[in-house]
Amino acid sequence: MWRYWVGAAAAIVLIVGGVFWWRSTASAQHHTARHAAATATTEAGDEPIPEPPAASEKTREEKRFLRSDHDKNGAISRDEFLAARRRNFAKLDVNGDGRLTFEEYAVKAEEKFTKADADKSGSLNPAEFETTRVARKAKASCVCQPKNDDGD
Structure with missing residues (x-):
């Protein structure tokens, strides 16, 4: 065997x-x-096939770095790195005391629940819950070149 x-x-x-x-x-x-x-x-005298255009020198990470480097000194300080977090925290800290309560943290979720609870029952049925679904953007479709008959 x-x-x-x-x-x-x-x-x-x-x-x-x-x-x-x-x-x-x-x-x-x-x-x-x-x-x-x-x-x-x-060799046939036709012009050669031109090279495709070169990509931009700045990559996505370079662009992200430049957006974070607010004083344009070539380095990101701790304050620059945390600036976006501070802005987001400040938006949530409604009373400005420097502390987030659960109510401040969950205010958007509370608003979303209240808006979805159409019958004001204090709970969501399946149809109401479906309205809370996160709307995601569709991914950009690939623009692909069709293949020639010779396999290219």
């Missing part, structure tokens, strides 16, 4: 190896064909 298991495992290894080998040769042929087509285009 063990011979069958060993034979099956060997067959699986050979199949997986064959798939990887086939994909690597197909990929190499694809790149060679693309390079040959680009070379043929330039």
Whole structure:
């Protein structure tokens, strides 16, 4: 019985190896064909295919860093780092005493519950609860280039 298991495992290894080998040769042929087509285009007197435009030098993190560096000295101090948190805390601290009570913390949730409780029963039925669902923005769809008939 063990011979069958060993034979099956060997067959699986050979199949997986064959798939990887086939994909690597197909990929190499694809790149060679693309390079040959680009070379043929330039040799035929046509203008070469222009390079795609370069991406902006500033990455998302660089932009985020620059937004946080309020005094533009190239470093983010502790106060600059915590500034957004302080603003958010100040919005919640309605009475300005520097402390958050549960009521101050949960004021938006209380308002949301009161607005959803249409029948003013003090509890939410399934239809009322559904109105409290967070509306999420749809992800931006990918603008993909259609493939040509030759596989590009």
